[in-house]
Amino acid sequence: MDRERQIKNKMITMQHVAKTFVTERKTTRIIDDISLEVKENELVALFGPGQCGKTTLLNVMAGLEKATSGEIIVNGEKVTRPGPDRGFVYQTLALFPWLTVMGNVCFGPRMRGISKKEREERARYYIDLVGLKGFEDSYPVQLSGGMKQRVGIARAYCNEPSVLFMDEPFGHLDAQTRYLMQDELMRIWEKEKRTIVFVTNNIEEAIYLADRVIVLTNCPTQVKKEYIIDLPRPRDYVDPGFLALREDISSVVDKTL
Amino acid sequence: MEQLDYKKSKRKYWLLSAASVIVFVFIWWFSTAVLKLAKPITLPDPVTIIKTFIVKLTHTAPDGGTLVGNTLASVKIALSGYVMAILVGVPLGVLMAWFKPVDRFVRPLFDLLRPVPGIAWIPLMIVIFGIGITSKIVVIFLTAFVPCVVNSYTGIRQTRDVHLWVGQTFGASNLQLLTTVAIPTALPFIMTGIRVALGSSWCAIVAAELLASSEGLGFMIQQARGINRPDIIICGMLAIGAIGALMTFLLGIVEKHVVKGVMHK
Amino acid sequence: MKVSISGAKEKTLRQMKAEEAAKNVLCALISIFVFCLVWHLGTRNGTKLGELLPGPVETLSYFFRGFAANIGTYTMVGHMIWSFMRVFIGYVIAMLIGIPLGVAMGWSKTANAIFRPIFEVIRPIPPIAWIPLSIVWFGIGEGSKYFIIFLGAFTAMTINAYAGVTSVDEVLVGAARMLGADEKQVFINVVMPSAVPSIFAGLQIALSSSWGVVLAAEMIRSSEGLGWIIISGQNTNNNVQLLAGIIAVGVVGFASVLLMREIERRLCSWTERGR
Numbered sequence: 001m002d003r004e005r006q007i008k009n010k011m012i013t014m015q016h017v018a019k020t021f022v023t024e025r026k027t028t029r030i031i032d033d034i035s036l037e038v039k040e041n042e043l044v045a046l047f048g049p050g051q052c053g054k055t056t057l058l059n060v061m062a063g064l065e066k067a068t069s070g071e072i073i074v075n076g077e078k079v080t081r082p083g084p085d086r087g088f089v090y091q092t093l094a095l096f097p098w099l100t101v102m103g104n105v106c107f108g109p110r111m112r113g114i115s116k117k118e119r120e121e122r123a124r125y126y127i128d129l130v131g132l133k134g135f136e137d138s139y140p141v142q143l144s145g146g147m148k149q150r151v152g153i154a155r156a157y158c159n160e161p162s163v164l165f166m167d168e169p170f171g172h173l174d175a176q177t178r179y180l181m182q183d184e185l186m187r188i189w190e191k192e193k194r195t196i197v198f199v200t201n202n203i204e205e206a207i208y209l210a211d212r213v214i215v216l217t218n219c220p221t222q223v224k225k226e227y228i229i230d231l232p233r234p235r236d237y238v239d240p241g242f243l244a245l246r247e248d249i250s251s252v253v254d255k256t257l
Numbered sequence: 258m259e260q261l262d263y264k265k266s267k268r269k270y271w272l273l274s275a276a277s278v279i280v281f282v283f284i285w286w287f288s289t290a291v292l293k294l295a296k297p298i299t300l301p302d303p304v305t306i307i308k309t310f311i312v313k314l315t316h317t318a319p320d321g322g323t324l325v326g327n328t329l330a331s332v333k334i335a336l337s338g339y340v341m342a343i344l345v346g347v348p349l350g351v352l353m354a355w356f357k358p359v360d361r362f363v364r365p366l367f368d369l370l371r372p373v374p375g376i377a378w379i380p381l382m383i384v385i386f387g388i389g390i391t392s393k394i395v396v397i398f399l400t401a402f403v404p405c406v407v408n409s410y411t412g413i414r415q416t417r418d419v420h421l422w423v424g425q426t427f428g429a430s431n432l433q434l435l436t437t438v439a440i441p442t443a444l445p446f447i448m449t450g451i452r453v454a455l456g457s458s459w460c461a462i463v464a465a466e467l468l469a470s471s472e473g474l475g476f477m478i479q480q481a482r483g484i485n486r487p488d489i490i491i492c493g494m495l496a497i498g499a500i501g502a503l504m505t506f507l508l509g510i511v512e513k514h515v516v517k518g519v520m521h522k
Numbered sequence: 523m524k525v526s527i528s529g530a531k532e533k534t535l536r537q538m539k540a541e542e543a544a545k546n547v548l549c550a551l552i553s554i555f556v557f558c559l560v561w562h563l564g565t566r567n568g569t570k571l572g573e574l575l576p577g578p579v580e581t582l583s584y585f586f587r588g589f590a591a592n593i594g595t596y597t598m599v600g601h602m603i604w605s606f607m608r609v610f611i612g613y614v615i616a617m618l619i620g621i622p623l624g625v626a627m628g629w630s631k632t633a634n635a636i637f638r639p640i641f642e643v644i645r646p647i648p649p650i651a652w653i654p655l656s657i658v659w660f661g662i663g664e665g666s667k668y669f670i671i672f673l674g675a676f677t678a679m680t681i682n683a684y685a686g687v688t689s690v691d692e693v694l695v696g697a698a699r700m701l702g703a704d705e706k707q708v709f710i711n712v713v714m715p716s717a718v719p720s721i722f723a724g725l726q727i728a729l730s731s732s733w734g735v736v737l738a739a740e741m742i743r744s745s746e747g748l749g750w751i752i753i754s755g756q757n758t759n760n761n762v763q764l765l766a767g768i769i770a771v772g773v774v775g776f777a778s779v780l781l782m783r784e785i786e787r788r789l790c791s792w793t794e795r796g797r
Binding site for chain 3: 271281358364369376459463478491494505
């Protein structure tokens with residue numbers, strides 16, 4: 001019931017968003033008229049088949065790419081370009097290789113002109129939160145895959161955005177690390193509640209993490225169906241309710257190569 | 258609609274480039290031909306250079322060769338040294354990378370010679386072979402040889418163990434592994450070496466002709482300097498640049514056909 | 523760490539590496555010795571080549587004596603300094619112009635559209651081909667030498683700075699923007715650091731090319747420098763001096779490569795290669 005009260009304000013509103021790519025020879029429609037809403041502190045998973053426009057959709061929501069038509073409102077403001085009120089965690093990590101863990105995590109506050117003492121203090125808190133205490137001075141090249149993604153999460157959190165976008169953040173990790181990082185994300189999220197939009201191509205991951213799963217179609221992408229996941233947390237991969245949902249969602253997903 | 262915007266922005270930059278060239282040539286022409294800021298024996302105007310170019314295509318004065326004749330002389334020597342360098346350098350690099358003993362014995366010598374720029378060999382080769390074609394070909398050979406060896410060596414060393422293991426499980430011999438796994442892996446690198454070597458050979462022939470020669474583009478511009486004819490110098494330089502670019506372009510076409518399975522820019 | 527091979531005696535990795543290194547050094551010494559022996563035998567009295575060229579002993583002793591006694595007006599060190607200063611001045615000017623130009627061309631499409639065509643005309647002309655024109659423009663003194671060294675270094679620096687800036691990972695730029703960096707901050711904090719390795723590669727190529735160019739310039743017109751040692755050796759039939767000059771060129775070239783590698787190691791410590 002506590003969650004019910006938390007999830008009430010609209011955090012993200014998308015209305016009739018479409019996106020077309022233009023290249024030398026042709027134009028391709030990637031996103032075809034999507035409208036959706038995300039409430040405050042809700043964790044929404046965007047789930048769809050391999051080559052659908054999930055990442056593009058996320059980039060458009062974040063303001064990294066411009067929508068061809070339609071509008072996106074995040075926390076009451078129209079999204080026109082990238083901004084620090086929205087955090088982003090990348091599948092390809094996108095850590096700055098020339099900065100240490102500390103340098104990466106305090107990058108955002110540094111850009112916004114927060115004093116060195118304050119930003120390092122804040123960065124230390126988040127580095128500790130993601131479990132990387134003691135690695136402040138390491139360079140990304142010295143870290144393992146799971147540790148790098150912890151840095152990515154800490155970096156996004158440290159900027160204290162109202163929304164976090166995650167683009168298949170555990171896509172490159174091996175299966176064991178992936179399970180571990182899913183639990184870690186749950187732990188971090190329980191401690192520091194944020195609105196999260198999470199893109200994944202893994203059904204179990206979507207059901208395991210999300211309050212709500214939005215199933216997307218193939219290109220041009222549209223919303224196929226929405227599922228509210230009201231299983232209690234921590235969730236169990238072999239719980240009958242979980243398996244039933246998995247079965248249900250699998251049956252509606254477009255099958256492609 | 259969107260397609261149109263895309264084309265428009267491309268055309269905008271293209272026009273900007275064209276305008277930049279026109280402005281550059283105009284300023285050059287205006288300051289030399291009209292304002293006379295520079296004497297013709299320092300910097301002739303662009304019109305004079307075009308005239309000289311046309312005249313020089315058929316006239317042999319003052320250096321005894323037409324532009325075409327000099328170009329052919331330079332290209333002939335540069336290419337012969339270059340081809341020899343490829344024929345010796347590439348196999349040597351491959352052998353050094355594939356056979357440990359060859360590497361152990363040859364590499365120290367190679368490392369001794371490598372830091373000496375090709376140009377430094379010119380006087381020595383003139384002493385040994387005299388002023389003539391041979392000394393120039395040897396200098397070009399030495400210059401082009403280094404990148405051929407270095408790049409083939411690096412290329413072979415890029416061979417991935419996994420690929421070698423695949424070859425071994427299919428029962429390939431050492432020599433078969435070299436020809437079917439290592440050399441294809443190295444091919445893009447080898448081609449890069451061959452491309453770098455082309456640039457170095459072209460540069461070396463010009464240097465050799467500046468120092469000692471009786472024909473060729475380098476000789477032509479050196480002679481033109483002696484008699485204060487900067488128009489011929491600039492013509493020669495533009496010809497040197499154009500021929501160099503043309504050869505690189507042709508090699509690029511060859512490269513595209515030879516190297517498969519990588520993204521070409 | 524122990525590496526065990528069944529049946530063979532166990533060796534540590536360090537021992538194996540040391541053995542490998544010892545073998546390499548031994549083979550290197552043998553091959554250099556054989557080279558010198560062939561050189562010695564080929565140029566001994568009475569052979570045809572011997573009339574032209576001095577042997578290794580004579581050449582090396584001339585080279586080392588050059589550090590104490592003058593060759594021409596300077597000692598070997600003096601000539602090295604002359605060549606070095608010429609390279610240094612032309613090279614620094616090229617850095618000051620080439621790197622900003624390449625960066626500007628990579629960062630702004632407009633700058634690229636404006637400078638690219640003129641640059642593409644200059645680029646394929648070997649710097650050495652500029653020697654006659656630079657003598658016409660700047661005379662036979664130092665000015666013309668700085669100018670062609672500048673040209674020799676400039677193109678490689680510009681191209682690599684351009685490549686470094688354009689090859690910046692778009693995702694990193696996006697990440698910085700998402701974290702609140704504005705255009706200027708993206709440029710300083712993302713584009714420039716990620717272009718450093720490429721710019722550095724350009725500096726290395728430029729160094730070896732300007733090293734070749736200074737020799738050519740000195741051979742054509744000068745009265746000091748390593749290029750002069752070689753060419754005056756040829757002109758005065760002093761072939762010992764010629765060979766000693768080539769050795770000096772090799773030594774300086776090798777030293778400069780080592781120096782650049784060390785600087786790269788410190789500057790790009792975060793890359794795989796720098797490590």
